[in-house]
Amino acid sequence: xxxxxxxxxxxxxxxxxxxxxxxxxxxxxxxxxxxxxxxxxxxxxxxxxxxxxxxxxxxxxxxxxxxxxxxxxxxxxxxxxxxxxxxxxxxxxxxxxxxxxxxxxxxxxxxxxxxxxxxxxxxxxxxxxxxxxxxxxxxxxxxxxxxxxxxxxxxxxxxxxxxxxxxxxxxxxxxxxxxxxxxxxxxxxxxxxxxxxx
Numbered sequence: 001x002x003x004x005x006x007x008x009x010x011x012x013x014x015x016x017x018x019x020x021x022x023x024x025x026x027x028x029x030x031x032x033x034x035x036x037x038x039x040x041x042x043x044x045x046x047x048x049x050x051x052x053x054x055x056x057x058x059x060x061x062x063x064x065x066x067x068x069x070x071x072x073x074x075x076x077x078x079x080x081x082x083x084x085x086x087x088x089x090x091x092x093x094x095x096x097x098x099x100x101x102x103x104x105x106x107x108x109x110x111x112x113x114x115x116x117x118x119x120x121x122x123x124x125x126x127x128x129x130x131x132x133x134x135x136x137x138x139x140x141x142x143x144x145x146x147x148x149x150x151x152x153x154x155x156x157x158x159x160x161x162x163x164x165x166x167x168x169x170x171x172x173x174x175x176x177x178x179x180x181x182x183x184x185x186x187x188x189x190x191x192x193x194x195x196x197x198x
Contacts, residue, residue, distance in 0.1 A: 001095060004030040004128060006103040007075070007084055009164070010037045011050050012189065013062045014181040016162040020155070024103045024128040025068055027155045033103070034091075035059050036072045038082035042116065050194055052076040061184035085117040088124050100125040101153075106135035112148065122151040130157040171195035 006021050013035075021033045037055045041047075049055075056073055063069035074090060075082040084102065091100060102125040104112075109129050112118050131137060131154050141149055162180050170177050172195055177186055189195060 001032070001098045002028065002030045002101070003091070003095060003098050004028065004033040004101045004103050005036060005084075005088065005091060005125065006033055007036045007038060007082070007087065009041050009044065009049055010035070010055050010059055011164050012055070012058050012167060012181055012185055012194070014162045014164060014167060014185075015179075016160045018062060018066075018182075019158055019160055020105065020130045021069065021103060022066070023130070023157055024101070024155045028101055028126075028128055028153060030101065031068065033069050034072050035063060035069065036075055036087055039076045039079060040081045042081050042083060043111070043114075054188075054192060054194060058185045058188055061188055062182045064184075083116040085115070085120050088121055092124050101128045102126070103128045103130075103155075105130045106132050106137055106140060109144075109152070110135070110140050112144065118148065122148050125151070127152045128155050129153070130155045132157060133159060168195040172198060 004024055008017065010017065024030065025033050037052065037059055039052055056071065056076060059071045063071055074087055078086065088100065088102070102121060104127060106129060109127065115121065129152055141152065167177050167180055171189060
């Protein structure tokens, strides 16, 4: 089985996330893409974030119409700071024969050496990296050790300049977020009055 792991805060999930997951699925012929929202990102320890239950539910709503997409609460249930290496190793135990891939954007690849145990992650997973025009991918790859570079597979991405922080700002300033995230997510945000406060 070919499984793609896609982690992040997803606060909220948006079409940029969904499109990267779909293009990674197509590029690597993945049978399943597992979205894993972080309980606490190690890179965002001091940022306020929406409750995990809300982020999890928005992901479920956003991915419900794609049979290849699945949402995992593994990092939320594990508690504490969410390290990708822990999730990868747990997934490897669960699926010992699977081909695992980690889906990430060029921005995440740029900081990959700062992750917890990157060398263990690339032993278990290949890296499916979304190519965005605003990043100098050659320079990013040149700064990585050969062992990591060899595990990178590039994913051509449809340009979508959407960010979760921009969506939160738009909600807070009462501007439309239509066509940035799926309608069910928008309804959920409105129903639960999310992102109204800074």
